[in-house]
Every structure is written in C-alpha cells, then in structure tokens.
Amino acid sequence: MPATQPQFSSTDTPDLNDARALLSRVWGHADFRGMQGQVVEQILSGGDVLAVLPTGGGKSVCYQIPAILRPGLGLVVSPLIALMTDQVEALKQQGVAAARLDSGVSMDERSAIWAAARSGELDLLYVSPEGLAAGAMMDRLAELPLSLIAIDEAHCVSQWGHDFRPDYRNLGLLAERFPHVPRIAVTATADARTRDDILRSLRLEEAKVFVDSFARPNLQLSAERKESASRAKTDARVIELVRERRGKPGVVYCGSRDGCDRVAQALRDAGTNAIAYHAGMDNKERDRRLERFLAEEGAVMVATIAFGMGVDKADVRFVIHADPPGSLEAYWQEIGRGGRDGEPAEGITLYGPSDIAWALRRLDSRPMAEEVKQVQVRKARQLFAMLDGAVCRAQAVRRYFGETDAEPCGVCDICGDPPQLYDATVPAQKALAAVQRLGGRFGRGRIVDHLTGRTKAVQPWEQQLSTWGIGADISPNGWRDIVDHLLFEGMLVEDANDGKPLVGLGDGEAVRAVYKTERKIEVRRVPAGFDAGTRSGNPRNRRDRTGEGRNAALETMDADVRSRFEALRAWRRDRASEQHVPPYVIFQDKTLLEIAQAEPGDLNSLGAISGVGQSKLDRYGKGVLETLNAL
Structure with missing residues (x-):
C-alpha cells in the first residue's frame, strides 16, 4: 500500500472530509479553493468531470487527491515530458508514490515502475498521449485496477483550441477500454465551443462541467503598440522592461527561435541572467535550461511557445510578450x-x-479545414482587438x-x-477608399x-484619384494609427510580398458597414494635426506613446x-541543489515568507x-528551525 493511502475512519467510501484531511496532511492546506x-x-463519487480552472487554480490537486483516496492506480495523461517530470518530482517531495513513463525512462526503470503498479505500491502514473497509443501500454493498464483517468491540458483535444494535438484526439478510446473508471479532463483555457468539443471528443457527454472564474486579481496587465516593425x-x-525588473x-x-536566441543574448549583454529555450534544441538541452530557470533565482527565460505547459514555477514576477500569441486562450495561458x-x-x-x-x-x-481556419483567424483578431482596445x-x-x-479589474x-x-x-x-483606389x-x-x-x-494617375491628399489635415503618425487599427479589425489585410507587405481591403x-457609417471606428489616440513646419509632417513634441513611467x-x-x-x-537553494530539483518544490516563496513572519519555535x-x-515537516522541519535559530 502506498505511504499516502489513508485509513478511512467513517465509511469505506472516501468523502470530502477524507479529502480535506489528505490535503492538510500532504499539501499542508486547510481547505480547498x-x-x-x-x-x-x-x-470521489465515481462521476466524470470537465474542470476549467484558471492557471494557478490548483487543477492537479483535483485529480491527485481522488487518485490517492480511491482504490487503484491513478492514470494521468499529460502532453509534455517537462510537465510530467515536474509534477512527479513535486509529488515525491510530498511523500506521494508517483512515477512517469516517457522516452527518458530506461528499460530497467520501466520494469520497476510496472512492478510497483502491479503490487499496488503506486498512487499515480503519468504518461504521454503518444506513449499511451504506442505498444501494449493500454493492454498492460487494463490488467490493473485504476482509480481514475485524468487528462491534463485537455484543450489540446480540440481543433477549436489554441494548441490542438492530434494524439489527444484518440483519447476518446479510453471510454471504451475503461468504461467503469471515472475520467476527469482539466484545462485552464477553453471557451464554450472548445468545451463542447472536448466533451464530444473524449466521450464525456455525461460529465459534470465546472467552469471557475478566470479572474487573476494579482496580475497587472498592459499592452504597448510597437512604434515600428523594427x-x-x-x-x-x-x-x-526587463532592466526595470x-x-x-x-x-x-x-x-521565433532566432528571436529567442537574439533577445536572450541581448539581455545577457545587458547584464541579465537570460536563458533561451525553443524547439530547435534537443530534449536534454531544453531540460537542462529548464532546470536552470527553475533553480536559479532571478533568471529570465526567453522562449517560444515550446515553453509553456511545462512551466510550474510559482514566483514568476513578469511575463513579457515581445511578439503576441495567436489567440486570447494562448495569451491567458502564457x-x-x-x-x-x-x-x-x-x-x-x-x-x-x-x-x-x-x-x-x-x-x-x-x-486545417476552412471552417477551423476561419475560427482561428477570428480568434487572432479578437486578441488584437483587445490589445488595441479601450476595455479593461x-x-x-x-x-x-x-x-x-x-x-473592470482596476489595475x-x-x-x-x-x-x-x-x-x-x-x-x-x-483610408479604406484610398486602399481600394490604389488597388492593394x-x-x-x-x-x-x-x-x-x-x-x-x-505620377499623374495617382494625383487624379479622389483620395489623393484627402487626409492632409492629419499627421502621418495619426494616419498610421488609423491604418494599424483597421488592420487589427480585419478591414485591411497585409500580403507578405517577400518581406515588403502590401495592404489591401479585408472583410x-x-x-x-464603415462606408455606410453603420459601424463606428474608434481609435485610442486623437490623431495630431499635420505640421507643415517639420520635415515629416508630424507635430513637434509628440507625447509619449510607449506607456513608460508606470512603476511596479x-x-x-x-x-x-x-x-x-x-x-x-x-537553505532551500542548498537542499534543492543536493536533490537536483527546483527550489519551489521544497517550499514556495509564499510559504517561506509566512515562516519568516511567524518565526515558529517548534515543529507543531x-x-x-x-x-x-506532514511529509515536508518530517523531511525539512528540523532544518527550517535550525536555520531560524542560527540567526
């Protein structure tokens, strides 16, 4: 029996009180959030679930605790080796019997893991969707009693989501192979259409759906329009921005990968401990860099979207998009x-x-299918409309x-x-008329x-157009703002044209609707008037457009x-270095700060x-008290 398997005092079926007791004993939290x-x-009651909980909302606890409390092995399907590794290491620190099966696990280790699973010594087993579909893993799992099946990052199932992965689409087969095992799909980002697709694809039509608030009141969001494409x-x-932090x-x-390498090097040249991370590196190198980021305090990771779901560092103080993502889902997750x-x-x-x-x-x-492409284009435009908009x-x-x-968030x-x-x-x-007459x-x-x-x-032909000089009352920068906004709104589109983009009419x-004044166009800055006294036509002493000056x-x-x-x-850094684990899996900064403030004098x-x-108290309690007493 795994070390974390509890003895129930009231009934043979675990209930929420048992779950709270386990949460307190293993995770050190008094109650659920x-x-x-x-x-x-x-x-716990054996029902299926789709849970859409915000990033940082404790999704993993929702399946880890039932997996421990219910009899059998908890199977977790996770998309990234880094994410599996991180969660398994964190569970081990808490005294939970957890393991993972991926390409980085040797044959001897695999044999030991399967032996532990067969003997009932394992609480949780993490696998990838690719690994689940390969070889005889399904058959081997069918020989074991399963407590539940958890599908992490479930938005990967949906073609309407922002990170569709075909291997996830096959996970609906789990309903046939394990018809009596409760399944839970969890994600932080899924709109209504994506949620419906997850339920249908995973055959979770009877599942109870929980959608929590997406509020993150501790996040202060801002956006700056780039001055140029430079x-x-x-x-x-x-x-x-990094220097200010x-x-x-x-x-x-x-x-892009090149962008990651370039920006990381520029930050290092400026004195920042910056680490580049992207899919162009081999797995071992990416793992090494991830370990550095998790272990080194004050490190800045410069990454593509290859670095995302595998990140579980609790004390990240800022996220900067040098290039914006492709949708509001991706934006909110990153x-x-x-x-x-x-x-x-x-x-x-x-x-x-x-x-x-x-x-x-x-x-x-x-x-992708044309219908899917149209949805994804709309999602991209919705993101840029938010970034360039005037709504909280x-x-x-x-x-x-x-x-x-x-x-409104107020911050x-x-x-x-x-x-x-x-x-x-x-x-x-x-502007639209000018683009139309210039023919794109x-x-x-x-x-x-x-x-x-x-x-x-x-040329004479251009001067003869009715739109020639029609906007001489607005500065060139003012017109750029208006043209940019029309591009964000999709009324204008750019053709790449081998690096020299051409602008044409869009939707x-x-x-x-704009021509007929049925649709109102609002921009965030009043366009300044044309100034004939300057070479550019832009007025002197333009007000700052960068949003600088905000102090964190x-x-x-x-x-x-x-x-x-x-x-x-x-002390935590030394313990983490000894075990080759990220510092936060030992204790998060928030916990260390509370210890520093409370200055406890004994283990109780x-x-x-x-x-x-309890596990961390047994393992680290004496060291924490010795550290405090040494001051």
Missing part, C-alpha cells in the same frame, strides 16, 4: 505563468500590425470566456489611465503618403523578516503554516 472541493467530490527597437524595449524571475515570449503563488505579477504585451499579419500567414500555412484587459478576457458579469493600464477615444469613422472611410499595390507608408499628399515623384462586409509596486518587509526570509531561501507551530504538509 474555488471549485476544487466540488470537483474532488464528484470524482526588431532592433522591439529588442531594445524588451531589454528596458532586475533581479525578478520572468518569462519573455518570442515568436500570461498566467506569472504570479502562480498569488503574489503580484505583471503581464506586458508588445504588438503591432506586422504581428497580426504574421499570425494570419502562419494560420494560412497550416493544414482582464474584463475583456473574462467576458471572452463567458463571464458576462466580469467587472491594468486601461483602468489606471483610461485612453481618450476618438471617433475615427470618417478618417477610416478615407502599396504598403502602409505609401498609403499614408497618398492620404497626406506627400508621395515622392507622384468586405465590415468595410461596407515594490514589496516591503521589516529588516528582521527579510533576514529570515533570505536565510530560508539560501511550523506544521500549522499553510504549505507545510
């Missing part, structure tokens, strides 16, 4: 890597028209996921400095020159508390602190 208790209770300027802004652990997302410990964290996104053009080209190059960012995301009663850049909206419907009509043969700069009547060596129905809240603590906190972090007092379970 949010919908965790309801999900656990449903699984990579050098974007890199410089990223370096500046020096010493804090963070993640910088880039859209931004959600920050502040998983509940402490304040920032999510900053840099975006521009070249980014949405790149996102749409990427979608166009992927093999957290509120916009929550409403996207179906929370109709979501209120994002929109709430903190509400933008001045300008009715740009008439200028938008002029020119880029953004030439369109602006046409509207302001500043085209160099202009015909939307364009007609500084954490404060008494000198004695800080001294104890830093001593505990140093230490055990009463949230996050200190």
Whole structure:
C-alpha cells in the first residue's frame, strides 16, 4: 500500500472530509479553493468531470487527491515530458508514490515502475498521449485496477483550441477500454465551443462541467503598440522592461527561435541572467535550461511557445510578450505563468500590425479545414482587438470566456489611465477608399503618403484619384494609427510580398458597414494635426506613446523578516541543489515568507503554516528551525 493511502475512519467510501484531511496532511492546506472541493467530490463519487480552472487554480490537486483516496492506480495523461517530470518530482517531495513513463525512462526503470503498479505500491502514473497509443501500454493498464483517468491540458483535444494535438484526439478510446473508471479532463483555457468539443471528443457527454472564474486579481496587465516593425527597437524595449525588473524571475515570449536566441543574448549583454529555450534544441538541452530557470533565482527565460505547459514555477514576477500569441486562450495561458503563488505579477504585451499579419500567414500555412481556419483567424483578431482596445484587459478576457458579469479589474493600464477615444469613422472611410483606389499595390507608408499628399515623384494617375491628399489635415503618425487599427479589425489585410507587405481591403462586409457609417471606428489616440513646419509632417513634441513611467509596486518587509526570509531561501537553494530539483518544490516563496513572519519555535507551530504538509515537516522541519535559530 502506498505511504499516502489513508485509513478511512467513517465509511469505506472516501468523502470530502477524507479529502480535506489528505490535503492538510500532504499539501499542508486547510481547505480547498474555488471549485476544487466540488470537483474532488464528484470524482470521489465515481462521476466524470470537465474542470476549467484558471492557471494557478490548483487543477492537479483535483485529480491527485481522488487518485490517492480511491482504490487503484491513478492514470494521468499529460502532453509534455517537462510537465510530467515536474509534477512527479513535486509529488515525491510530498511523500506521494508517483512515477512517469516517457522516452527518458530506461528499460530497467520501466520494469520497476510496472512492478510497483502491479503490487499496488503506486498512487499515480503519468504518461504521454503518444506513449499511451504506442505498444501494449493500454493492454498492460487494463490488467490493473485504476482509480481514475485524468487528462491534463485537455484543450489540446480540440481543433477549436489554441494548441490542438492530434494524439489527444484518440483519447476518446479510453471510454471504451475503461468504461467503469471515472475520467476527469482539466484545462485552464477553453471557451464554450472548445468545451463542447472536448466533451464530444473524449466521450464525456455525461460529465459534470465546472467552469471557475478566470479572474487573476494579482496580475497587472498592459499592452504597448510597437512604434515600428523594427526588431532592433522591439529588442531594445524588451531589454528596458526587463532592466526595470532586475533581479525578478520572468518569462519573455518570442515568436521565433532566432528571436529567442537574439533577445536572450541581448539581455545577457545587458547584464541579465537570460536563458533561451525553443524547439530547435534537443530534449536534454531544453531540460537542462529548464532546470536552470527553475533553480536559479532571478533568471529570465526567453522562449517560444515550446515553453509553456511545462512551466510550474510559482514566483514568476513578469511575463513579457515581445511578439503576441495567436489567440486570447494562448495569451491567458502564457500570461498566467506569472504570479502562480498569488503574489503580484505583471503581464506586458508588445504588438503591432506586422504581428497580426504574421499570425494570419502562419494560420494560412497550416493544414486545417476552412471552417477551423476561419475560427482561428477570428480568434487572432479578437486578441488584437483587445490589445488595441479601450476595455479593461482582464474584463475583456473574462467576458471572452463567458463571464458576462466580469467587472473592470482596476489595475491594468486601461483602468489606471483610461485612453481618450476618438471617433475615427470618417478618417477610416478615407483610408479604406484610398486602399481600394490604389488597388492593394502599396504598403502602409505609401498609403499614408497618398492620404497626406506627400508621395515622392507622384505620377499623374495617382494625383487624379479622389483620395489623393484627402487626409492632409492629419499627421502621418495619426494616419498610421488609423491604418494599424483597421488592420487589427480585419478591414485591411497585409500580403507578405517577400518581406515588403502590401495592404489591401479585408472583410468586405465590415468595410461596407464603415462606408455606410453603420459601424463606428474608434481609435485610442486623437490623431495630431499635420505640421507643415517639420520635415515629416508630424507635430513637434509628440507625447509619449510607449506607456513608460508606470512603476511596479515594490514589496516591503521589516529588516528582521527579510533576514529570515533570505536565510530560508539560501537553505532551500542548498537542499534543492543536493536533490537536483527546483527550489519551489521544497517550499514556495509564499510559504517561506509566512515562516519568516511567524518565526515558529517548534515543529507543531511550523506544521500549522499553510504549505507545510506532514511529509515536508518530517523531511525539512528540523532544518527550517535550525536555520531560524542560527540567526
């Protein structure tokens, strides 16, 4: 029998009280949060579940606790080796008998794992969907009593989601092979359509669906429109943002492998402990870099989306998108890597028209049904509409996921400095008409020159167009804002044209609605007037457009508390180094801070602190008290 298997005092069937007792003993928490208790209770009763809980909302506990309490082996299907490794190591630290089967496990280790599973010595077994489909794993599992089957990151099942993986589509077969085993699918990001697809694909039509609030009040969100498509300027802004947060652990997302390597090197040159991570590296190298990021305090990971679901670092203080993702689901999941410990964290996104053009080209190059492609294009446009919009960012995301009663967060850049909206419907009509008459043969700069009547060596045919010089009352920068907004809204589209993008008309129905003034166009900045006294036509002393100057809240603590906190972090770092595990799997910063503040004098007092379970108390309690007493 596994060490964590409890003895039930009341009935032979575990209930929520047993679950709370296990949560306290193993995880060190007094009670469940949010919908965790309801999900656990449903699984304990043998029912199927789809749980959509926010990043940092404790999804894994929802299946780990029932897997331990119910008789048999808990099977967890997880998409990434890094994620499986991280969760298994964390469970082992807590005294839970857990193992994983993936390509990094030797044949001898595999034999030992199967032997432990057959003898009932294992609580949880983690496998990949590819591993589950290969060889005779299904047959071997069918010989074992299973307590439950958990499908982690379940949005990977759906073609409507942001990270569809074909191997996940086959997991519906589990309903046939294990008809009497309760199944739970969990994810942090799934809109209504994706949820329906998950239920249908996994054959969970009878499952109880739990959708918790997507609110993350500790996240401060902001977005900045890029001044140009220049990579050098974007890199410089990223370096500046990271420098302002020096010493804090963070993640910088880039859209390409080359971008990751370039930005990471630039950050290192600027004195930041930056680590590049992308799919172009072999598995061992990626694992080594992930281990560095998890273990080294103040490290900044510069990564592509290859680095995402495998991240379980609780104290990430900022997430910066040097290049925005392709949907609000991907945005919320990636931004959600920050502040998983509940402490304040920032999510900053840099975006521009070249980014949405790149996102749409990427979608166009992927093999998918036209209906699916149309949905994904709409999702990309919804993201950029949020980034360039004037609605509270957290509120916009929550409403996207179906929370109709979501209120403004009060802490994002929109709430903190509400933008001045300008009715740009008439200028938008002029811009659309200009693009139509120019026939999609020119880029953004030439369109602006046409509207302001500043085209160099202009040809007679162009001067004869009714749109020539029609916008001479607005500065070139003002027109760029309007053209960019129309690109975000999909009324204009860019053709890559071998690196020299050409702008043409986009959504015909939307364009007609603007022409007829049935659709209002609002931009966030009042376009400044044309200034004939400058070479560019832009007015002098343009106000700052970057949103600089916002100061992140500084954490404060008494000198004695800080001294104890830093001593505990140093002790934790040594223990983590000895075991080759990330520091946070021993204790999270939040727990160390509470210990530093409470200054417990004995094991009983230490055990009463949230996050200190019995296993960790037995394993580390003496060392913690010795560290405190040494000060």
